Amino acid sequence: MNGSTPQQMRRQFIEAAGQMTQTLGAGRVLGQVFTHIYFSRDPQSLDDLTRALGISKGSASMIVRQLEQWGALRKVWIKGERKDYYEALDHFGRILRRALLEVIGRKMEVGDHLLEEADARMQEAVARSNNDMADWSFLRERVGKIRAFRGRAQRLWDSSILKMLLK
Amino acid sequence: MNGSTPQQMRRQFIEAAGQMTQTLGAGRVLGQVFTHIYFSRDPQSLDDLTRALGISKGSASMIVRQLEQWGALRKVWIKGERKDYYEALDHFGRILRRALLEVIGRKMEVGDHLLEEADARMQEAVARSNNDMADWSFLRERVGKIRAFRGRAQRLWDSSILKMLLK
DNA sequence: TGATACGTTCAATATCAATTGAACGTTCGC
DNA sequence: GCGAACGTTCAATTGATATTGAACGTATCA
Known part of the structure; x- marks a missing residue:
């Protein structure tokens, strides 16, 4: 065997x-x-x-x-x-944490930056009150939902619960 | 622009x-x-x-x-x-959850099975009390730490906190 | 019924990233 | 100072897998 x-x-x-x-x-x-x-x-x-x-x-x-x-x-x-x-070493939680941070953290930065920028530009557009208004407000609503999710995910990542449970 | x-x-x-x-x-x-x-x-x-x-x-x-x-x-x-x-759809938490479950869940099954099997075989070996005892006990200790971590990770995954925060 | 418009499948291909290994710089012992 | 033993780097190669597109089955309409 x-x-x-x-x-x-x-x-x-x-x-x-x-x-x-x-x-x-x-x-x-x-x-x-x-x-x-x-x-x-x-x-x-x-x-x-x-x-x-x-x-x-x-x-x-x-x-x-x-x-x-x-x-x-x-x-x-x-x-x-x-x-x-x-x-x-055997503190797997800490290891995983650092690895994830490096592997996916870096790769979200571009998207994050884009989200911020988009938000600013949309406010601009709305203030200008020109055409495309319906499109802009649709975009805005969708972007808003993504940002809200990002916020929750970030808070979860920073939370102590993860750190405690994953040792 | x-x-x-x-x-x-x-x-x-x-x-x-x-x-x-x-x-x-x-x-x-x-x-x-x-x-x-x-x-x-x-x-x-x-x-x-x-x-x-x-x-x-x-x-x-x-x-x-x-x-x-x-x-x-x-x-x-x-x-x-x-x-x-x-x-x-925009329930990103649920989406991410399912995606991760499929993508990484499947791929851990082999390892999980191996861990279980290893544990059984090690108990056997210890009971037999033949040679290699030092090696077996070292393996056992290391496998134990992995299994403990797996358990914590599993409990975290099943916890309601994730579900709440990730909406 | 025949013709057309779809969605699906899967072997072939293209694309990307992991891995190699030769060349290099450094340190150590003699 | 010289040679050997190491670790590192990076261009070339390999290997894995994402993507294609031709062939196929099925449903729809005239």
Whole structure:
């Protein structure tokens, strides 16, 4: 049977995590690297990663940096060793939070800016009271609903509940 | 200046939404189609979509079905018309919820199953009390932390707070 | 009934992002 | 100072998946 030794089970987790992050659009090696380190008792070097996962050194380097920025990995110094070693942290809530903030936060900025600008321009247009009035007011109502939703989502994101429940 | 007519502003929103869903990994036309319909006063047909957005009929058909399943669009019958027409709904919270459930929910099932299975197998192993004990207990502790987090995340997802705040 | 207008499907293709690996700069030991 | 061991970068490549469009089934109308 497969999975009947710790090593085999680790392999399965790594494989599953890789597929997960893959289909989630985060890249396969992201999940693989974190999971490998998370299920390793000793800190791991880039070399360990390339060997264990069959990935390139460049890939390992980039992914490790990203995971470190999200607070998912921590660099560990081992005396007498020139290599960098990494170990995994387990405050998943904080990690997820930072990752989401970077991945989707950045990508909403353009839209946010557009919403603000649109609002200003619509007020202008309404004040001018020229043609297109029906179109402008329709736009305005729709934009208003989006902004309201944005506001609620933002408040939820900032709320302490998330922070508490996700540890 | 651009954006000085309702039409131009709509274009901007459609463009921005397209980029957003694109970089978020949901495909460009998803955002384009929903935004186009959301900012249209009249229900739109597949033909309208292909013309307004320059996308293929097949693309329009598939995307519209997906959006409809998520509750983002509703089919509207117009008497004397053979085409299907769609209008946008604005309960964004519900839409987002369903979309996330389908997109990420499915993709976590494999991992979930693996976690359950792992737990069972580890208990087995511990009961057998054979070799690898240190490895097994390490694995067990790490898996335990993941499962605990999964539990908290699940409870948060099911909580009423999300539903209330996201309307 | 035949002809037309639709919506759907899915294999082929185009597009985009993940991954590689060679080249480079730096640090460390000798 | 020299060579080896590392980590990093980025242009080229690969791989995944979004998108197309031709073929098809079905409903509608004359």
